[in-house]
Amino acid sequence: TKTYLTGIQTSGEPHIGNYIGAIKPALAAASSYDTLYFLADYHSLNTVKDPQRLRANIRSVAATWLACGLDPERTILYRQSSVPEVFELTTILTTVTGKGLMNRAHAYKAARDRNEAAGVTDLDAGVNMGLFNYPILMAADILIMETDFVPVGRDQTQHIEYAADIAGSFNHVYGDRYSFPIPQGVYPEGEASILPGVDGRKMSKSYDNHIPLFLPENKLKKLVRRIPTDSTPVEDPKDPDTSVVFQLLTQFADADRVADTRKRLEAGGMGWGELKNELFEAINTEVAAKRERYDELMASETELDDILAAGAARARERARHVISRVRAAIGID
Numbered sequence: 001t002k003t004y005l006t007g008i009q010t011s012g013e014p015h016i017g018n019y020i021g022a023i024k025p026a027l028a029a030a031s032s033y034d035t036l037y038f039l040a041d042y043h044s045l046n047t048v049k050d051p052q053r054l055r056a057n058i059r060s061v062a063a064t065w066l067a068c069g070l071d072p073e074r075t076i077l078y079r080q081s082s083v084p085e086v087f088e089l090t091t092i093l094t095t096v097t098g099k100g101l102m103n104r105a106h107a108y109k110a111a112r113d114r115n116e117a118a119g120v121t122d123l124d125a126g127v128n129m130g131l132f133n134y135p136i137l138m139a140a141d142i143l144i145m146e147t148d149f150v151p152v153g154r155d156q157t158q159h160i161e162y163a164a165d166i167a168g169s170f171n172h173v174y175g176d177r178y179s180f181p182i183p184q185g186v187y188p189e190g191e192a193s194i195l196p197g198v199d200g201r202k203m204s205k206s207y208d209n210h211i212p213l214f215l216p217e218n219k220l221k222k223l224v225r226r227i228p229t230d231s232t233p234v235e236d237p238k239d240p241d242t243s244v245v246f247q248l249l250t251q252f253a254d255a256d257r258v259a260d261t262r263k264r265l266e267a268g269g270m271g272w273g274e275l276k277n278e279l280f281e282a283i284n285t286e287v288a289a290k291r292e293r294y295d296e297l298m299a300s301e302t303e304l305d306d307i308l309a310a311g312a313a314r315a316r317e318r319a320r321h322v323i324s325r326v327r328a329a330i331g332i333d
């Protein structure tokens with residue numbers, strides 16, 4: 001049976017983009033495949049430097065997985081930091097990874113572009129090695145579990161290609177003794193599958209334009225109401241395809257509802273306020289029961305810790321097995 005693995009950074013409370021892009025598809029796969037879903041806590045150190053916040057985020061991401069229906073008997077849920085073999089493999093993988101490949105990584109290039117635009121002479125100013133090595137750590141996450149498929153949002157395509165590339169480089173050198181399966185990304189259907197944030201850019205914790213998945217109901221309503229819209233009068237026709245609110249609605253309402261709403265917007269007579277109410281209702285219907293479970297898990301002293309400890313033991317056992325084969329293949333045994 002095929003192995004599915006994915007991770008979420010513990011950089012804040014999960015948002016509806018994480019849910020549509022990764023959590024929902026990953027949990028759909030859990031009934032048929034071998035699944036490992038983890039909390040990328042070391043990855044989030046690039047942005048979270050406050051230990052109290054990091055601890056809170058770790059709880060929040062774990063509770064989100066469980067509240068959304070992850071069954072810890074079926075799926076191994078663990079923290080990246082509980083599996084030190086990941087870091088050992090990272091070091092090994094650096095030795096088969098070209099620096100040029102890393103130079104072309106989107107996040108690294110974006111940081112350099114920002115410096116250039118700001119007139120900073122050292123284009124690497126403010127770039128730490130955690131950011132630079134990010135894709136190699138992610139490749140190790142994937143390869144240490146001999147992953148076949150990685151359910152992720154489309155913003156992660158380059159990272160998945162890098163993991164495949166790095167696996168290929170390792171196999172090229174050591175393949176007669178040990179080969180990693182070449183991992184493939186599994187992406188949600190459709191162009192709109194990268195959810196926009198309230199400002200129209202990609203929804204992201206780092207842009208502060210996100211809609212947290214488990215916001216209390218009244219806050220969710222307020223936040224949806226505050227999504228900027230233009231001043232087209234209620235009675236005028238509107239273009240659904242340029243509306244963030246409509247794009248988000250397509251991810252939460254059923255197809256008939258979406259088609260009907262599109263017609264009403266295009267015909268005129270439906271105002272942005274009404275559209276926002278529809279979006280709020282659609283999100284709230286999807287999350288209400290899960291939010292209750294989330295609040296319960298967040299309030300419990302031990303439930304999350306126990307589940308993560310059990311997941312860590314299972315994850316580690318698998319990682320140990322793989323790392324020992326890798327060690328034998330490279331001559332460090």
Ligand code: TYM
Pocket residue numbers: 005006007008009010017018019020021022040043137138141142150151152153154155156159193194195196202203204
């Ligand atoms: P992260 O933590 O940024 O996001 C977690 C998942 O949510 C998806 N996602 C989105 N999908 C649709 N629309 C959006 N606006 C949106 N924003 C985020 C992401 O594609 C992702 O699937 N590098 C990863 C974490 C990671 C990982 C891994 C993933 C570390 N190691 C190994 C898979 C396998 C990341 O930053 O995701």
